[in-house]
Amino acid sequence: MIKFIEKDPYAPIQYAYEVSRILYRKKSPFQEIMVFENPFFGRIMVLDGVVQITQRDEFFYHEMLAHVVLAAHPAPKSVVVIGGGDGGTVREVLKHRSVEKVYFIEIDKEVIEVSRKYFPTVAVGMNDKRVEIKCMDGAEFVKSRKADIDVVIVDSTDIVGFAKTLFTKKFFRSIRECLTENGMVVTLSESLHFHKELVVEVQKTLQSVFPVVDLYTAPIATYAGNWWTFSIGSRGLDPRVIRNTGRIKTKYYSPDIHKNSFLPGDMYDRLLSGKMGW
């Protein structure tokens, strides 16, 4: 049996997947892109040795990354998606009728092309007329905007390598400046099982920039540590409250999941003060 063993230097468990067929394997100017087929997950996209999406379970991550902030915002019109070259997050954003414009900022255009070819149900929203694709650095894009964006969604690779600039105070400050009054940003922030210290670091960096910061989780089988976290910075609105009640079709996200996914207050306090007890 041929196996792909994930190459994540920060994960204390390595995940091994059966490989039925390798469909694509090439170095872009930014990273090595690979697509292979697995009997359970279907097609799997790997960047620099780390699984990014699988056909079977990508919706868990994309729904949870997009819908919490979009439901907490009363009526998001202009949205920026940074990274997420597969298009899954953009697909979810477009489900909200209030959304008029999506700036889709992916630095590596080869990821977009690979997704269009091998993951058509994920890339499905890329041709929507509300979407403007820009192959550039997300940090540069947000610096160019001024108080006209309702929601920024950072859908990067892990907090290592070239994605590291997407987790700095400087970057979050630029985001704050590009947001409207009710604006919010959400970013992945790794696993509570494997990278608790990174989760806290992202929370504290956001707290130094935004008056309201929060944390929610989702169970994602294909991301190391799988008790995956998402960090929100808000210019004022409490992201636990659902204000945008427009109906969207989802498989995992729902108003109940929205509420239950935030860390209980006592656990959040223990996390931030380093007293989780593990």
Next chain:
Amino acid sequence: MIKFIEKDPYAPIQYAYEVSRILYRKKSPFQEIMVFENPFFGRIMVLDGVVQITQRDEFFYHEMLAHVVLAAHPAPKSVVVIGGGDGGTVREVLKHRSVEKVYFIEIDKEVIEVSRKYFPTVAVGMNDKRVEIKCMDGAEFVKSRKADIDVVIVDSTDIVGFAKTLFTKKFFRSIRECLTENGMVVTLSESLHFHKELVVEVQKTLQSVFPVVDLYTAPIATYAGNWWTFSIGSRGLDPRVIRNTGRIKTKYYSPDIHKNSFLPGDMYDRLLSGKMGW
């Protein structure tokens, strides 16, 4: 680097762990028992090639298995733990002051001995005077009781091999007969990511025996699929309601986690009717 790769024939992802040192490796009459050391998780106990507990994260599973039913019961006095030879579940049960008697039924006494030696903080409750250890088949034990047990906790290995008898209608019927009026049983029921069909099967088997059946989850990094489920059968009480408000010291479980861990109603209905959409 020496790796242990989990041998779980039903898991679509195999987990690989670094091995710093092998501490124990022997076949008992029931299974192969191994203990090794890992830099992140500390000591790890493996039965027949599948990770059972790790020093670092065992409390997630043990707390969530024990405390939900024990908190939903108004005042559990007599408790049966079937399996869980490591003693972690017994340790959690003993935290409840109302508990007067714990029948600890483990078929493989070598697991108990290995845990006493290599996992003293897990086996810590085994010598408590409220605990009666019986090395026998759990199904035989429950058949011998009659309406005098408040809570039964089934802490078995995966639903394959010799543990399979602990998931039959016949076994659950014997449990129902040994329970008091407010009695409840809880059992692990595998992963919603990897074994959805098994989860549904356990729920339906319980529904054919108990008037109230429910399902809750916890994120467990070291169990395949990690979005782990627990299935409850109750003679009448709703397990989502907390009635036993005695304080216990835990790292993960809390009243908020209790409430949030149950599947939202719409997702539960979709699961049972085979309409999860994945």
